[in-house]
Amino acid sequence: MDVGGAFGGGKAGAPFNPILFVQRPQVFLRALCWLFAIVVFGCISSEGWTVIDGKDSCLYNDNSNACNYGVGIGVIAFLASMGFIVGEYLFEQMSSVKTRKHFVLGDLGFSSLWAFLYFVGFCYLTNQWGKAKEPPNGYGVNNVQAAIVFSLFSIVTWAGCAWFAYQRYKQGVDAAFAPTYESDPTANAYSSYPVGNVESEQYNEPPFGQQQQQQRGEYPAPNY
Numbered sequence: 001m002d003v004g005g006a007f008g009g010g011k012a013g014a015p016f017n018p019i020l021f022v023q024r025p026q027v028f029l030r031a032l033c034w035l036f037a038i039v040v041f042g043c044i045s046s047e048g049w050t051v052i053d054g055k056d057s058c059l060y061n062d063n064s065n066a067c068n069y070g071v072g073i074g075v076i077a078f079l080a081s082m083g084f085i086v087g088e089y090l091f092e093q094m095s096s097v098k099t100r101k102h103f104v105l106g107d108l109g110f111s112s113l114w115a116f117l118y119f120v121g122f123c124y125l126t127n128q129w130g131k132a133k134e135p136p137n138g139y140g141v142n143n144v145q146a147a148i149v150f151s152l153f154s155i156v157t158w159a160g161c162a163w164f165a166y167q168r169y170k171q172g173v174d175a176a177f178a179p180t181y182e183s184d185p186t187a188n189a190y191s192s193y194p195v196g197n198v199e200s201e202q203y204n205e206p207p208f209g210q211q212q213q214q215q216r217g218e219y220p221a222p223n224y
Contacts, residue, residue, distance in 0.1 A: 027088050029160045034081035036154045041074025043147040047140035059144050060128035070147055073117050104168045111162035115155055122151040
């Protein structure tokens, strides 16, 4: 089945254009999500922990859950971003409308969920960092603050991905219920009946009246 542009994608089987692919808003936002995810989990993993009294301590108020949460959503976002970029590449090759619909719905659901989780992570990390003590010699301060800032940026990028996915879904639904014909502007210009006042048209005599009279004259009735 040739989908020909269903759900905001190009016609299936069209040649791949790498320049247009990179310029697509969905791909650009996915790349930002991928980059921000690296910053978030990379900053926390590298200098989000310190050793205090011989044990590892999270710089976010010594709350290991905060560090694990930031790393967890960052790693999953990193993997998911790569998966969705590959999906964007394959989207143009999907010849089934149902397959495209499932991809768009998955994109919408996951992006909305991760925008929410990043919002929770931003609030959580900010709160714990505000309660934390100053690390010795300022160790890891820039990293933990960068993780908070890029968590905020990630909310915007994932929300943007969800918005574009919603627009795709809406476009696909509207196309599915669009009429398959166009009204003909000259359709009313023709009529199967004569135009005008039919009552004003009169006949001088019935169409078969003269023929009947001739027949009666040629064959008079016999007299008894």
